[in-house]
Amino acid sequence: MTSLLARIDHHASIGSTPWHRASALGKLVVAAGVIGIAITSPSLMLLLVVHGIAWLLVASSRLPARVALLAATYPLPFLGLFLLARWDGTAVTPLVLLLRPLTASLVVAWLVGTTPYPDLFAPLSRILPRQTGDGLFLTYRALFALLSRSERLSQSMRLRGGFSGSMRRRLSLAGEAMGTLAVHSFDRSQNLYASMLLRGHSGRICGCRHFAHRSSADLLSLAVAAVVATSAVLLWRVA
Amino acid sequence: MSHLHLPDGVLPPWIWIGALLLVLGILALAGRAIDSRRVAYQGALAAMMLAAMAVPLGPVDFHLSLAGPVGVLLGAAAGFQVVFVVSLILAFIGHGGLTAVGLNTLVLGLAAATASVVYGALARRLAPAPALALATATGQILSGLLWFGVVTLALRAPVFPASLAAHPPRLEVVSAVVIALWILGLLIETVVAYGVARFLARVHPALLPATRLSGESA
Numbered sequence: 094m095t096s097l098l099a100r101i102d103h104h105a106s107i108g109s110t111p112w113h114r115a116s117a118l119g120k121l122v123v124a125a126g127v128i129g130i131a132i133t134s135p136s137l138m139l140l141l142v143v144h145g146i147a148w149l150l151v152a153s154s155r156l157p158a159r160v161a162l163l164a165a166t167y168p169l170p171f172l173g174l175f176l177l178a179r180w181d182g183t184a185v186t187p188l189v190l191l192l193r194p195l196t197a198s199l200v201v202a203w204l205v206g207t208t209p210y211p212d213l214f215a216p217l218s219r220i221l222p223r224q225t226g227d228g229l230f231l232t233y234r235a236l237f238a239l240l241s242r243s244e245r246l247s248q249s250m251r252l253r254g255g256f257s258g259s260m261r262r263r264l265s266l267a268g269e270a271m272g273t274l275a276v277h278s279f280d281r282s283q284n285l286y287a288s289m290l291l292r293g294h295s296g297r298i299c300g301c302r303h304f305a306h307r308s309s310a311d312l313l314s315l316a317v318a319a320v321v322a323t324s325a326v327l328l329w330r331v332a
Numbered sequence: 333m334s335h336l337h338l339p340d341g342v343l344p345p346w347i348w349i350g351a352l353l354l355v356l357g358i359l360a361l362a363g364r365a366i367d368s369r370r371v372a373y374q375g376a377l378a379a380m381m382l383a384a385m386a387v388p389l390g391p392v393d394f395h396l397s398l399a400g401p402v403g404v405l406l407g408a409a410a411g412f413q414v415v416f417v418v419s420l421i422l423a424f425i426g427h428g429g430l431t432a433v434g435l436n437t438l439v440l441g442l443a444a445a446t447a448s449v450v451y452g453a454l455a456r457r458l459a460p461a462p463a464l465a466l467a468t469a470t471g472q473i474l475s476g477l478l479w480f481g482v483v484t485l486a487l488r489a490p491v492f493p494a495s496l497a498a499h500p501p502r503l504e505v506v507s508a509v510v511i512a513l514w515i516l517g518l519l520i521e522t523v524v525a526y527g528v529a530r531f532l533a534r535v536h537p538a539l540l541p542a543t544r545l546s547g548e549s550a
Contacts, residue, residue, distance in 0.1 A: 096386075132345075168337065174505065178506045228413060231375025265523055268524035268531070271398065276532070
């Protein structure tokens with residue numbers, strides 16, 4: 094899961110498509126619109142159209158196919174169970190239940206695959222309570238360092254027989270490993286907070302305003318928004 | 333299994349919008365009860381939750397949540413806030429829908445907050461390891477019940493606004509799988525929580541709330 098996060102983040106940072114140059118704010122609006130229509134549309138035709146648009150967005154972002162599929166199909170195992178429970182003998186119900194989350198997942202994959210996380214978090218942090226917004230940045234900052242540490246920890250546990258024995262022993266040792274990560278997290282966070290204070294931290298991490306910088310690439314977001322809105326108006330009542 | 337894997341589009345808007353508004357309200361209130369000097373620690377423990385969730389424990393992407401231990405280490409308010417951050421980041425990689433962030437937060441946040449409260453009551457009588465294990469188990473039970481309630485609501489909601497469920501949902505299909513995974517998750521989270529507390533009690537007892545109350549500062 095987190096390796097997927099790392100790969101998406103990498104692509105978002107090094108990609109060079111027009112979507113990567115477009116502002117995060119514009120893309121957030123497009124994503125909200127497409128997802129909103131996908132999950133509320135009473136029309137299968139409209140749902141098919143926005144699903145097609147979602148595929149076009151992902152394809153034009155040049156997100157590696159494997160990464161895009163992994164991100165987009167994440168909900169499938171649970172969805173399979175859900176479809177089985179909701180099966181009513183028709184093809185429309187499972188199709189709708191499948192297309193809605195897949196469209197949303199594809200759009201999210203496009204959004205995060207073309208927008209570095211700090212740019213994505215910056216507008217959100219402005220509408221969230223202060224400490225929650227700060228938490229987004231600090232979690233993201235801590236995650237990758239912690240991941241490499243947990244990988245090393247996992248390797249040493251394996252080498253020293255930490256994964257052998259009864260299930261209870263293995264789980265208990267896994268818990269102790271989590272305890273070492275908690276201690277490490279505490280020590281690291283103390284240092285980080287001290288550095289933040291030394292650098293003039295005033296109690297708020299705002300993130301850069303890069304997310305709202307407009308460029309000619311934003312015309313693309315505008316065009317997609319227009320197509321989505323027109324489709325919604327024309328097809329909302331079409332069965 | 334307390335983590336809600338409901339994707340976008342399977343919940344009626346009144347559920348997820350209501351949940352999101354409720355969560356934003358709780359976050360605004362929780363912000364007043366949180367020590368802003370611990371913001372980096374909260375971020376680090378949120379990252380630890382994400383790292384723990386990255387380790388699959390079997391089929392259907394079953395994984396640890398660590399909501400109980402994190403709730404106890406940070407307290408109910410900060411634990412809830414951390415759970416929201418984790419749920420939002422997870423939604424950005426398709427792990428649970430963006431519209432399910434509010435519900436994810438409520439379900440996992442309930443586990444964290446419950447564990448914090450129960451640990452506070454148990455730590456006076458029990459050693460840290462059994463206290464944290466029992467607190468985590470209680471949190472998992474309550475959040476599992478909430479999770480199951482949400483899934484039941486989602487299954488009973490019509491697919492289209494105008495379509496009424498002509499065929500009642502097969503709740504037994506979901507129940508069979510979910511209850512088995514829930515019990516498994518409950519056991520795993522409890523044993524892992526026991527290990528976390530046993531380690532912290534030996535190596536860094538000041539991190540555990542009961543020890544902090546006894547005079548040391550974390």
